[in-house]
Amino acid sequence: MKTIVSMRDIHKSYLGQQIETHALRGISLEVKQGEFVAITGPSGCGKSTLLTIMGLLDSATEGSYEIAGIDTRGLKVDQRTTVRNQHIGYVFQSFNLIDSLTVFENVALPLEHRGERKEVVKAAVIEALEKVGMGHRMQYQPNQISGGQQQRVAIARALVGKPDLILVDEPTGNLDTKNGDAVMQLLLELNKQGATIVMVTHDSRYSGLAHRQIQLLDGKVVAEQQVKSQTDKEVA
Amino acid sequence: MSLYLSAAKQGVIRLFTLPRLSLPLIVTLGLTLAAVLTVLAIANTLLLKPLPDIKDEKNIYSVDVTLHISDGIRVPFLSELNRVAHMQQYYSQELGWGHIQVGDSNVEINTRQYNATRLVSASGTPEMLGLDLVLGQSTSSEEAKHGVWISESLWHVAFGQRNNALNSTIEFAGETRPVLGVLADLKSVDLGNDANDGYYQVWLFNDPLEALTQPEALSLGSRGLTFVKGTAELLPTEESLNDWYKDYVEASVTDERPKAFLLGKPLTTQIQPVRDAFMGESRMLVIALLIAMISLLVMACLNLFNMFIAHYQGRNKEFSIQFCMGSPVQRLRRMIFVENLPMFTFATLLGLLAAHWLIRLLPVLAGDNLPLLEHINIDISSILIGGLIVVIINALFSYIALMHVDKHALTESLNSSGKGTPSQQKQSLGRVLMVFQLVLACLLLTVSLISAKQSFDKVYRDLGFDLPNAFEIAMDYKDEQWQQSLDTYEDYVGSELYLLRESLAERLDALGGKVINVANLPLRVNVEISAFEDPDTQETRTMIVAPWAEGFFPEFSIELLAGRDLLPEDKDTNNVVVDRRFAEERLGSKDWQDIVGKPLRMGRDAENVVNVVGVVENVEPAIGAPIDLSLPTLYRFRERTGSRLSMVVIMPDGKTLSEQEVSEVIGDLDARLGNVSVTSIEQRWESMTQTTRLNMYVVLTVAALTLILAVIGVSGLSQMTAAQKRYEMAVRMATGAKQLSLLKLLLKDAGLMLILGLVLGFVVSVFGYQYMASLVEQLPDFTWTVSMMVGLVLALAMLISVAVPSWRTIQSDPMRVLREL
Incomplete structure (x- = not known):
């Protein structure tokens, strides 16, 4: 299977007030097409940092990172943006919808930035929103829908451009159990339809649903667990 | 410690720990306040305070009869005492009359030469005007025509204020005359002699009745001031002055040719309160200056206000907690007021100090354009007005700083993490202020640049000859x-x-x-x-x-x-x-x-x-x-x-x-x-060219200040807008927006307001200028080229003011916001 993510010896450190903090210490991993990978670990272990590097929202201090065969080292800001637009969909913990835009416009953003024609955008957005069950709320403002619905819209935005990789950061962190379960079910369905997903979570109920779990501690991979069959898994 | 005391203490601390807020406020507000106070002090002295030398000014009027020799040349007719004496006979005997002819002359006192102003006057004129007699006898005395009266300033410098001045003589116009008295300096009138402010004055008196017997000299052009004192119902009307003129020319000019010449020329007659006559165009000039300075103050306040909004938005959480702890929004506003008092107090002090120095510079800046310059000062009323202005501004700032933060927004701010959708702030107020500021800037720039162009054209025009050594x-x-x-x-x-x-x-x-x-x-x-x-x-x-x-x-x-x-x-x-x-x-x-x-x-x-x-x-x-x-x-x-x-x-x-x-x-x-x-x-x-050049530099300084304030204001607002939109930009970047498209987004966002402000500003400046020019004669004719140039320069400056801070924000890795979520 095609390798979507290939990370080699990734380091990330922040220089604060004369104190250097090492968030990631030599992480290497690969994600194959169609995989559902869960990254887990305690708070502060570096899982969100790893996801932002994977999503090209940040860059590693050391190490190499290839996404869909593209070496991201030395890419300029706009080149990274292009790669992100064409290959990555990102779902944030706090949804990050723009409240001045409608649900439709929020979801359309990646395609508009790609310069797609209006009719192509419209068809793709409707398809994505239908897929996440939000087709009936297209003209709503983000603040007019619930948290669970906002997260669904955020997922629709992430998958609308048909990216090679969907990165999901604590998708249930800001949701109640019912909404959290529904969002996880949605992600599982998307994965079944072929989406490659990397999800950061500290909730073991949800991490157990992934094909593979990667556990981090103090910026290092301390355990990696392969789940044999995911065919009949459902959110309890 | 009470909350207010604590707020005041915080205010003092912030003076030093928050220079990014305190320094621009103190400097900008202080200097613009200085300009406003200076013009207020000028207005107070010129328009409101009693004249320093003339008593009972409400009942004294200036009389002018002006002959239009040609389009460009108008000459005063009341330049000879016999004409005024005839007028005195013509009208009610209950009116008091005065007349002064102004000229320069060198006088020699105790072998020393003085550049003095010669005032040939009708006897009794100083008494009619209420000018104080410091020493000596009345100007209506029998001996008056044989001697002279000198002004107090000349008495100080030539006689050291000694009483024996009365026994002295002065060499004057080829003859020797005794000093018969000392009069207070005539200060309200611009006597056209710059030396010693024109206060070295020598008075000569003639009896109007004797002047009546003298033949008409048929001379025109020398400067004469004619005054009449009396109640409104007794005063000559402008129409009756026309009748008097005809009567006088018919009776006094015997030769037919000059008579036909004098009667054939158009005439302007005017009777106006003595203060209006002395102040002339200064009144409208002062009002125009006042409007310009207040506009600058408003622009400065708008800029500072944007800074304030940004500062207080950053402290939303703090206010939310205070609100949850039971503090009403009004109390929060009062706390902000008290907290800002130290900064505003410093601004007031700087304003008063700068105004004091500006007023000292006025003789250099204003030249001959303003009378009574030495009487303009910062007095208790100026200090009170300065304080009041600053208190009002502080109160407004405190009120508006929390205006957009309603109770709902405060609690929402607490419930959210301060990130994501709730952190988007309303910008409508800032945008309205930006439009207002652009309109003001357009008007001020148009007025100042048209005036500057006129001065430039006057100074650097082709004279038609070279300037050799x-x-x-x-x-x-x-x-x-x-x-x-x-x-x-x-x-x-x-x-x-x-x-x-x-x-x-x-x-x-x-x-x-x-x-x-x-x-x-x-x-x-x-x-x-x-x-x-x-x-x-x-x-x-x-x-x-x-x-x-x-x-x-x-x-x-x-x-x-x-x-x-x-x-x-x-x-x-x-x-x-x-x-x-x-x-x-x-x-x-x-x-x-x-x-x-x-x-x-x-x-x-x-x-x-x-x-x-x-x-x-x-x-x-x-x-x-x-x-x-x-x-x-x-x-x-x-x-x-x-x-x-x-x-x-x-x-x-x-x-x-x-x-x-x-x-x-x-x-x-x-x-x-x-x-x-x-x-x-x-x-x-x-x-x-000195006065014109100085006027040009002052006007250009006002224009530069206006442009700088507009640039600072718009770039500040753009910076704030871009900072507030960092989250949105970050999301857009995360979903694939390139930097250039983000810049376009920000420019588009500000563009509408800029276009609205510039178009409105252009319209207001075109009509506003023409209205102002109809009130202030010194303002030159409106010129489209300058107005268009102002629009273009302002548009370019505003575009840069929006683009630069926006680009800087885009460059500063807006996606950090997302990583921090």
Whole structure:
């Protein structure tokens, strides 16, 4: 299977007030097409940092990172943006919808930035929103829908451009159990339809649903667990 | 410690720990407040406070009768005491009358010379005006016409305030007169003498009844001030002044030709409160300045306000907690008010200090444009007004800073993490303020740049001649009677004046330069204007009569356009050279060259005929003259005595002349001449253009300040908008937006407001300017080119002001916001 993510010896450190903090210490991993990978670990272990590097929202201090065969080292800001637009969909913990835009416009953003024609955008957005069950709320403002619905819209935005990789950061962190379960079910369905997903979570109920779990501690991979069959898994 | 005390303490601490907020506020508010306070102090002194010298000003009026000789030339008719005396007889005897003729004169007291203002007045005028008599007898006394009264300032400097001044004599206009009294300085009137503020004054008094017996002198042009005191119902009306004029001319002018001339000219009559007459155009000038300064203050406040909003938005969480702890929003506002008091107090102090210095600089900045300059000061009312302005601004800031933070928003701010959708702030207020600021900036820039352009055009216009290394050498006539006798000759060639000038020219030859035997440089202080009735057309022709001497045209590069220059052989002839304006006025713009060789009648007398031998290019004889001197000019070989004996010398390049050097070569030309002065053409140009140039610099400073404030304001708002939109930009970037498309987004966002502000500003400036110009005569005509230029410059500046901070925000990794979520 095609390798979507290939990370080699990734380091990330922040220089604060004369104190250097090492968030990631030599992480290497690969994600194959169609995989559902869960990254887990305690708070502060570096899982969100790893996801932002994977999503090209940040860059590693050391190490190499290839996404869909593209070496991201030395890419300029706009080149990274292009790669992100064409290959990555990102779902944030706090949804990050723009409240001045409608649900439709929020979801359309990646395609508009790609310069797609209006009719192509419209068809793709409707398809994505239908897929996440939000087709009936297209003209709503983000603040007019619930948290669970906002997260669904955020997922629709992430998958609308048909990216090679969907990165999901604590998708249930800001949701109640019912909404959290529904969002996880949605992600599982998307994965079944072929989406490659990397999800950061500290909730073991949800991490157990992934094909593979990667556990981090103090910026290092301390355990990696392969789940044999995911065919009949459902959110309890 | 109470909450308010704690807030005040925090305010003091923030003065030093938050210089990004405190320093711009103190400096911007302080300096604009200084400008406003300065103009308020000017307005207070000029428009509200009682005049410092004249008592009962409400019942004293100024009377003007002005004769329109030609389009550009208007001369006061009430310049002679006999005319005023006739007017006094014509109207109710219950009215009080006063009259002053103003002139310069040198006086000698105890062998020392003083440049004084001569005030020839109707006896009793100072008493009527309420001018204090410091020493001596009433000006209505029997002996008044034999002596003089001096002003308090002159008394101080010449007599050291000693009472024995009354026993002294002064040398004055070739005669010796006793000092009969000391009067308070006449300060409210601009006497046109810059030396010592015009406060060295010498008064001479004449009895109006005696003046009535004197024949009409038929002279026009010298400056006279006429006052009438009485109740409104007794005062002459402007219509009745017209009737008086006709009555006077009919009764007093016996010769038919001057009578027809005087009765045929249009007349303006005016009676107005004495303060209005003294202040003249200053009133509207002060009001216009006040509006400009208040506009600058408003613009500065808008800028500071944007900064305040940004600061207090950053402290939303703090206010939310206070609110949850039970503090009403009103109390939060009061706490903000108290917290900001130290900053605003410092701004007030800086404003008062800067205003004090600005007022001290006023004589340099305003020149002759404002009267009573020495009486303008920062008094208790200015301090109170300054304090009040700052308190109001602080209260407004405190109110508006939390206006958009309603209770719902406060609690929402607490419930959210402060990130994501709730962190988007409303920007409508900031945008409205930006539009308002642009409109103000457009108006102020239009007014100031049109005024600056007018000053620039005036100062740097083509004068029609070059400025070589030329000097005007002048001497005072010590004997006024001799001076007058020099002007009495049948033929100029061979006259005493001619011989005196020839003798002076010979001596000046020793200086090593080229002597041009004319009295004045082409940039001249005194201009002889002649008006006569054209016998062919019966039109009144007005022209400048300028002296000619060999070398005058070529040395100053005054171009000869047709015919020939005058020659020494023309001395005894009526040959003249005229300028192009003269020729065009006579023969039209097509055939003007045909004037060469034509004899021209210069009046009804047959002997008043001149023969034009050449035409030269027009020259501008003065810059910044109160009347338009772009008149036809006739050059002839004849000099007038003038107020001083003067001559022009052109020295080799780089060579200067000193008074001592000149005095040495002149030697003992005549004992009745003295006080040699040397003025270079550059000095003359500098002094003639000084006020205009200063006005231009002041106006340009206002324009620069306006532009800077607008740029700071818009870039501050853009920075704030971009900062507030960082989250949105980050999301857009995360979903694939490139930097350029983000910049376009921000420009589009601000663009609508910019276009709205600029279009509104343009419209307001076009109509606003024309309205202002109808009120303030000093404002030049509206010019579209300047207005369009203002729009373009402002649009460009605003585009940069939006683009630069937006680009900087885009460059500063907005996605950090997302990583921090």
